Amino acid sequence: MAAVLAGAGCGASSTAPVPVRNLPPVNVQAGSLKTGFATMERLAEAAKREGELNVIALPREWVNYGEVIDTFADKYGIKVNELEPNASSARQIEAAGRLKPDVFDLTLDTAVKEAARFAPYKVQGWLDLPDNVKDPAGAWYAAYGGYMSIGYDPREVKPPAGFADLLGPGYRVALDGDPLRSAAAFDGVMAASMRAGVPRPDQGVSLFAKLKQAGRLTDPAKANTIVAWDHLNAARGAAHPDRWKVVIPRDAALGDYHVQAISKAAPHPAAARLWQEFLLSDEGQNLLQKGWARPARGEAMAMRGTLDTEQAARLPRAPGPPVLLTIPQQDAGKSYLKKQWAKSVG
Incomplete structure (x- = not known):
């Protein structure tokens, strides 16, 4: 499909219901939903307790980020602080110590270079992401391209x-x-x-x-x-x-991708993980596509029937x-x- 930059695996991870009495304590620094929260509901609850999320370098007109941010804030009742919307990837890293962003949106080369700064976290749709645009340990991964x-x-x-x-x-x-x-x-x-x-x-x-x-x-x-x-x-x-x-x-x-990463020093670690889950969810990916971006999970979503195919058909025709x-x-x-x-x- 022209809506997809590159092939990806077909299996998205899922979280089976777990009896509440058997759930382990929440770990907001965990590397996955399963190991840290068990369910999306518990992740959302932990994020709501933090109450805020600091994002950086997300202009509201860029790939529909305005609607993405507003939808996330309304859905989970979390205040999103939009820091330096026009910051470059290099500027994000430079300003991180002072501005304290929870999450980054970076070019691939910057993410590779700065991987030690990021907290590994594998979203539920991890297996849908092309292997060549994600760090094997989960330090960073593409959301759109x-x-x-x-x-x-x-x-x-x-x-x-x-x-x-x-x-x-x-x-x-x-x-x-x-x-x-x-x-x-x-x-x-x-x-x-x-x-x-x-x-x-x-x-x-x-x-x-x-x-x-x-x-x-x-x-x-x-x-x-x-x-x-x-x-x-x-x-x-x-x-x-x-x-x-x-x-x-x-x-x-x-082609190129923009990749996401969570700061190791994130002041709101649960909200940061919830943001990544939302951005890489079917809803988040379709919202990015509404801004004419090409979702990183697009091929797998198309196979499952969850991709907005009408919008995908409106994207510029890709030659291959x-x-x-x-x-x-x-x-x-x-x-x-x-x-x-x-x-x-x-």
């Missing part, structure tokens, strides 16, 4: 088949930020660099350098073509269907399974851009 895409104004330019077409006449192109500071913009350059499924950073920098030299690399407010995650371009297209279309180039199907950059490939790309971007593009 997307493809790098090209959004364009069909009134001004022809549908681009790939990144090379952006060098043609009429395209005024923007990245989603500075690729030296923005993960989304960096991935845009890396998508443009793909050759037969392999990133070649020099090719990506070369394309944007040519656009710059031609005076057609601009900012999003002036662009008729924006290289960004498909959920951002799709949201723009949903608001203006006649003025904005989205394509995921067949020869550059670069995504290419996920390895950590060494990301590091090599960042190193190359650090040396060449300012020199070649400015």
Whole structure:
């Protein structure tokens, strides 16, 4: 299915009813629902006693996080404190000691690097998550992902088949930020660099350098073509269907995930675990998909009939399974851009 970034296992864990008198004491630091709480009801009760949840880097317009947060707060009666909504992954880690977030929403490379900071916890849908986007010990795991895409104004330019077409006449192109500071913009350059499924950073920098030299690399407010995650371009297209279309180039199907983690120093450890259970539940995954993201559990949900298939059908058409950059490939790309971007593009 186009709604799913990658294949996943089919078996979700479940919690059988346990007689109340036989339940062990609640352990809010546990690594799973079964070992720490036994039931979702006991987890919810423990979280309600804490009363609050600190989240960070969750803009309300990003993948429908506003509705996700409000639904969670209303469902469980927990106050959600929204810290630094626009913080980057690096900023989340930097500010954690002062701001004390309970949970993180991170890029994959940051999660891998900072895994020692996180409290392992395997959600009930653990087996539905692709193995290559979860830490075997449960320190972090994907909740949603997307493809790098090209959004364009069909009134001004022809549908681009790939990144090379952006060098043609009429395209005024923007990245989603500075690729030296923005993960989304960096991935845009890396998508443009793909050759037969392999990133070649020099090719990506070369394309944007040519656009710059031609005076057609601009900012999003002036662009008729924006290289960004498909959920951002799709949201723009949903608001203006006649003025904005989205394509995921067949020869550059670069994908990525945002992963979740619980802070070892979480001030509200039960609420943090309840948040992860909600975000990875069928309800939470469908709410993220409503924001044009691709649920990490999407394939298993589709097989069980719990995925919102109407919304899934509205997502931009994916040309096939995504290419996920390895950590060494990301590091090599960042190193190359650090040396060449300012020199070649400015």
